Amino acid sequence: MNASKEILSFNKKLEGENLGPLWSSIHQLNTIEPEAKPIPYLWKKELIERNLEEAEELLEVGAGADRRAVFLINPGMKDLKPVGWGGATQTLYAAVQAVKPGEIAPSHRHTTTALRFIMKGEGAKGRVNGEKITFEPGDFLITPSWVWHDHANEGNETVYWMDCLDSPFTKYMNVSFTEFYPEKQQKLLVPDDYSSTRYQGGMVRPISDRQPSLAPLGRYKWNQTKSGLDGLSKLNPDLFDGFAVEYINPSTGKDANNRIGSRMQKLSPGFQGKAHRHVHSNVYHVFKGTGYTVMNGVRFDWSEGDFFVIPSWIWHEHVNTSDSEEVLLFSTNDLPIMEAFDFERVEEYELNNGHQEIKEVFKPIY
Numbered sequence: 528m529n530a531s532k533e534i535l536s537f538n539k540k541l542e543g544e545n546l547g548p549l550w551s552s553i554h555q556l557n558t559i560e561p562e563a564k565p566i567p568y569l570w571k572k573e574l575i576e577r578n579l580e581e582a583e584e585l586l587e588v589g590a591g592a593d594r595r596a597v598f599l600i601n602p603g604m605k606d607l608k609p610v611g612w613g614g615a616t617q618t619l620y621a622a623v624q625a626v627k628p629g630e631i632a633p634s635h636r637h638t639t640t641a642l643r644f645i646m647k648g649e650g651a652k653g654r655v656n657g658e659k660i661t662f663e664p665g666d667f668l669i670t671p672s673w674v675w676h677d678h679a680n681e682g683n684e685t686v687y688w689m690d691c692l693d694s695p696f697t698k699y700m701n702v703s704f705t706e707f708y709p710e711k712q713q714k715l716l717v718p719d720d721y722s723s724t725r726y727q728g729g730m731v732r733p734i735s736d737r738q739p740s741l742a743p744l745g746r747y748k749w750n751q752t753k754s755g756l757d758g759l760s761k762l763n764p765d766l767f768d769g770f771a772v773e774y775i776n777p778s779t780g781k782d783a784n785n786r787i788g789s790r791m792q793k794l795s796p797g798f799q800g801k802a803h804r805h806v807h808s809n810v811y812h813v814f815k816g817t818g819y820t821v822m823n824g825v826r827f828d829w830s831e832g833d834f835f836v837i838p839s840w841i842w843h844e845h846v847n848t849s850d851s852e853e854v855l856l857f858s859t860n861d862l863p864i865m866e867a868f869d870f871e872r873v874e875e876y877e878l879n880n881g882h883q884e885i886k887e888v889f890k891p892i893y
């Protein structure tokens with residue numbers, strides 16, 4: 528609406544009295560489409576590694592620092608305090624954590640929910656909910672809301688993994704509680720790798736789990752995820768995402784982590800995905816391979832170890848640029864939250880046989 532001088536000064540007076548003029552704000556409140564603060568962005572492996580190495584020199588985990596992790600800040604959220612609400616997207620926090628041999632990241636629990644994808648290094652042992660869990664590259668782990676967790680490196684090399692939490696969401700909802708365990712490491716209550724042993728079959732559940740629980744399984748081994756992908760790869764790929772699987776809670780069939788979705792997807796050599804956009808947002812980690820993702824007409828080139836984000840309602844399509852090597856992408860998403868509130872929508876790109884025109888190439892910081 529074209530506001531007169533009188534209306535504008537009335538608006539100003541209202542705001543001074545902590546009231547809002549709906550006649551001038553209604554179109555910003557009821558937007559035609561989401562107007563996301565986070566933007567499509569990519570972080571190079573080299574940039575993250577260089578800074579983590581510096582942090583490895585600078586601080587010791589367990590003696591001063593609770594965790595050594597460098598998190599991704601979406602440039603569009605930078606003005607939110609503290610430090611962008613730790614947001615890679617509007618709901619998802621993502622980081623790379625490094626634990627050196629002998630270090631123990633002390634036990635705590637929080638309402639914010641978390642998951643990890645192991646990138647590099649052998650010897651990591653996590654304690655989650657009274658269970659000691661061994662994790663290796665390619666493994667996926669969950670530490671759900673309000674469950675004690677601490678991490679140790681009992682090996683000879685630094686271990687690196689991706690953390691993903693829903694902290695921007697819990698921050699926004701103002702529901703972030705944290706508690707510290709009285710000792711550095713929690714007491715073990717069950718045999719080592721207990722939950723993976725119980726769910727070893729993959730397709731059958733212990734009879735006592737007829738009533739579903741939040742986190743019956745703590746760790747998802749890489750070879751089982753790979754086997755799922757290998758099976759799918761004998762069939763036709765999804766036009767947008769290639770061959771993709773989701774990590775699930777084996778007692779409910781829903782997402783492994785109740786508030787964060789997670790996937791592993793394979794793009795066969797030469798795969799050229801079609802474009803679509805959806806309300807849920809994603810954080811991607813390139814586990815293997817090289818390629819690019821076009822987001823709203825900008826090409827983001829990636830290779831092994833890089834991270835990139837697809838915020839809400841951004842056109843995107845993935846391409847594997849190699850004609851011999853496959854691409855493996857690990858990703859997390861806020862689809863469980865979007866679905867819980869009936870927010871999810873998906874739209875396919877109709878023009879140009881489903882492919883965007885590339886107008887620009889993104890230049891990352893190295």
Ligand code: GTQ
Pocket residue numbers: 594596622624632641676690692
């Ligand atoms: O390992 O518990 O990257 O609490 C951020 C918050 C990791 C963890 C993060 C956390 C953790």
